[in-house]
Amino acid sequence: TAQYTIPVVLHVFHYGDDGKIDSAQAQSGIDILNNDFNGLNDDWNTIDPEFDSIKGTLDIQFCLASLDPNGDSTSGVIYYEDSLAMLNIPDLFQYAWDNYKYLNIYLPKYTSGSPSLFTAYAYYPSTSGSNSNTGGIFYSSIRWGYGSHSELDPGQDWASVGTHEVGHWLNLRHTFENGCSSPGDYVDDTPPTLGGAIELSGCTNNDLSCSVSTNGENYMDYNHDCKKMFTQGQADRMTAALNLPSRITLWSASNLAATGCLSSTPINCSQLEVTDMVIDNNNLTIDITIYNGDTIQINYPYVGLVIDNNGDTIQNGSSWIFVQFAGDTVTFSYTLNSVSPVFPLTVYFAYSDMIGGMGTDTCVLSYAAPIGIPEPPTKPKELLYITDVLGRTTYPVPNGVLFYIYDDGSVEKKIRLER
Incomplete structure (x- = not known):
């Protein structure tokens, strides 16, 4: 069981069969998230050696909720019939489940903007956003997971755009934030990069756009066909985000029980x-x-x-x-x-x-009983010798005289040593 488990609800908007992903495709998108965040993606071991030492994982699991806000059973995938293939993001918030209990992922076929450039969008952690249920992730259903309604081929890294968006949801910026200027993306171990357009030139990890090698395989760059890794610094920043007020309730044991995502695996x-x-x-x-x-x-x-x-x-x-x-x-x-x-x-x-x-x-x-300091063994005292006040020593011999007691009560030999 992962240290962090996040209950997820997928809101799928479709028109008839158009854009209506099935449960297998819905789960495959969740599987991609779980693999990517935990270093289980197929290309995890092919990361550029220059960045292999800083790659990091989060120990997190995303779970399709099995209980809805009313405590009733659910598949975690909710369908809405809508004749508009392209929907505006603000119009979808009305369907939100409690942001403090679920990660809401909205899956229209397209969101507003050109589909080829605007595949997904996410909101950073925000208490005000969670209070008003205006947060979550928006994603084109035809690029969520693999299945009959997906544009993606198995193994195509566009599928990890979802990982990129969840990174934003956990407070990560693009690696090319602020370009070559400090503070960049606010993570110390991600090298600065101009980014953005790097996707146009293929998988170029070592583009020296900021006079240092570019971590083009990073999930938070725009190199969509080469996404393979987060850095440890990014994992630490996401861990901090999970403990923010707008995120910490999601993975609490009480919420995991309320959403049906609490593991039932027996312990050893x-x-x-x-x-x-x-x-x-x-x-x-x-x-x-x-x-x-x-x-x-x-x-x-x-x-x-x-x-x-x-x-x-x-x-x-x-x-x-x-x-x-x-x-x-x-x-x-x-x-x-x-x-x-x-x-x-x-x-x-x-x-x-x-x-x-x-x-x-x-x-x-x-x-067993607590371990204390044992008492030393006891045995009868044994006389070793007697020394008087003048320093004269008498050793015991069978029937020998050890000291004298005089009529006035004085004792000639006054000190006795024992072991």
């Missing part, structure tokens, strides 16, 4: 480990630290039961827990039912991939 119990347990008998609390070494995040986990070595239930979990991402270590606090449990403890760790109650999947974990 062998990858969970109780790494620490702190018991406060005075306040009757128990803190349990669990490491998730799996590649799948745990949504709303519970510690269902904690049973000690005597079979006593010392905790019968009932509290909510936040999402625990893959590779995270998280400490959970609970009320303790009894004091002084007998180690080792058995932890019944239940988790759920949906909101609303404890999950049916359970992992059984164990935790």
Whole structure:
């Protein structure tokens, strides 16, 4: 499961069969996004060696929503009959689903402007835009994915124009922003370029338009038949955008459950480990630290039961827990039912991939007694020697005299050392 999952709704505008992409073509466009953003595109390993070291991925997944805003089932592809093949962007906002819950992608056959030059358009992150539901991506349906209504041939990189537009939606500028002048596209590791017209001269990665090699294979250039990569700096900028107010709600666990995009893949119990347990008998609390070494995040986990070595239930979990991402270590606090449990403890760790109650999947974990500093072994004291105040030493011998006690109570030899 990806760290970020974005619910998507496709609004398809068609006239009869004209422009009406089917579900397979709709999904193929989503697949292209998922491949491109995660470095799974077929040409990922053919990137110009000069830029191979800076290529980056985002660990993101785009999911066609399976629940609509009313909680009803949906395919995530909504069709609208319209006799106009060319639609104006502002006219489409009336069909928007909540921008805080869905990425709205509008697919008329053409948008206003010349179809050969105006294939797609996207809005940058904006709280005001999300508030008014005026955002999202606009894309020509005949260039979305592959299928009977597509102008694209399999493998043709025009299909990655969608990746380019989602890059804008995640706050990326064109690599040729500001031309050769600073601050360029506001990403440090993308070289400056004049860009724009580079598509006319084919795949020319090393065009020295700004006295440095041009990263013409970048998704945010206009070289549409050579798109292969984002840089790590661009991935970092998109990660920051995902945490903006207008984007952060989209990938929250509660929203993924509400839109039907929350993964139901079971986690691997062998990858969970109780790494620490702190018991406060005075306040009757128990803190349990669990490491998730799996590649799948745990949504709303519970510690269902904690049973000690005597079979006593010392905790019968009932509290909510936040999402625990893959590779995270998280400490959970609970009320303790009894004091002084007998180690080792058995932890019944239940988790759920949906909101609303404890999950049916359970992992059984164990935790031995905490390791402390052992007390040194004890044994009878052994006399080594006695030294008096004058520095004279007497070593013990069988039946030997070690010291004298006089009538006045004084002792001749006053210091005894032991080991």
